[in-house]
Amino acid sequence: MTKTQNAFRYSFARVGRLAAPMALLLALALAVPAPAFARGAPDSFAELADKLLPAVVNVSTTQVVQGREQGLPDMPQFPPGSPFEDFFKDFFGQQNGHGGKPQKRKATSLGSGFIIDRRSNGDTYVVTNNHVIQDADEVSVILQDDTRMKAEIVGRDPKTDIAVLKVHTDRKLPSVRFGDSQKSRVGDWVVAIGNPFGLGGTVTAGIISARGRDINAGPYDDFIQTDASINRGNSGGPMFNMDGEVIGINTAIYSPSGGSVGIGFAIPASAAEPVIDQLIKHGQVTRGWLGVHIQAVTESIAETLGLKKTEGALVSSVVDGGPAAKGGVKSSDVILQFDRQTVTDVRKLQRIVAATPVEKTVDVKVWRDGAETTVQVTVGRFEDDEQVADAGDTPQGKGSDELTLSELGLVLAEPTGEVLERFDLPEGAEGVIITDVDTDGTAYTEGLRAGDVVAEVNQARVKTPADVVKLVQEAKKAGKRSVLLLVEGQNGFRFVAPRLK
16 A cells, blocks of 8 residues: 555544444545636625525434443453453453343444435435445434434445435425536535534535545546545535535545545546436446456557557456457557547546446547557446455576576576476466566566566567567667566456566
């Protein structure tokens, strides 16, 4: 984890009354974007607040948990058979009245939400964060006038941290509408309303500080950052532009202390609306699937492939029988556009594909062999996350049939039985095995390690160390400053472009 990642103290941005100790810093409370055009600072937010407050609700959850009686210390730990063990067991059992067994109790937590729709049959839909209602046994919605209604969970999506609730009432409850978060700009004013620390409808204001933030909360991070005060309990609440439209859902805060320090994050309405629609209609979310493994385009990779910009998503491998394979996408293609949307980086492609309807046929523009080409792909259905094994330490050593490639600082060998066994590789592995890496070389800097398998050099298949040496030396004679290697490691295929010595 980087220092930046460590600084994100995620604390459930819901407030626990009987559980969820305040010391627990899990800050999932967020901020949203602002108006669609520049405006001067308003004299007051009062009229906007009066209009919007009735549509913002408190979300209360109750969960039965196991735990010892409050106020009692943990029983000291003694060696098995110690005479003190029975004594303290009896003591703690007498204190809680249950023979030392943990008691069941109800833990209550609070978050925020907002009303988006009311149907003619009285069903009313409320949006909140998934982490607000996750693992809850009972969920209630509390209106501005303190009316409490039991809520039903319509559907939830952990990947985007969105949940939809439903309450039934004959009352005509006020609702709010979504705005176009894509038009919101850095510097626009926003208003956040929620339930910080269980205090009920609280209004704060600020500006959009940044857009497109990735805070490693999920695979589709595209958060709006704001300096409007967001605290624990604001999770699931709306953030509005100056037209009173919801352009974000408060979800997380950056906070070393658990309170607001002026850095909050919101799910943009553009990302939330399609998820909410699917949850209301189907109770779950269906996402598009392309069937490729992709990686970032670095400067060295862009240079090797002849790209002018470090944009797009490099296809490191294609899933056999998947949508991309059927559509003609190949390993080493760089995806530049998907369904006429520019792919700036890997995460942008993930978000675009996920939001694409299943079975839709789209144009995919790729960079291949030094030129742009377009293929058509019919998007598949994403079923589940791919499980990736953690990379571990790999034994190193040199054998008599190994060859040193000084231009990259690598020692290479053919996939003989002894080499495969040494690095715990499967029988039948194809390519050239890296048996040692110079820690001072560029290959090491690019992440190559002993046990990795080189499958291609400059998009040409290799079977022996001599093949690798030949292609590298040809690249060096041609004036290339780096070579493109397709490498298979413990985390699958990836491209690297180490510089030549």
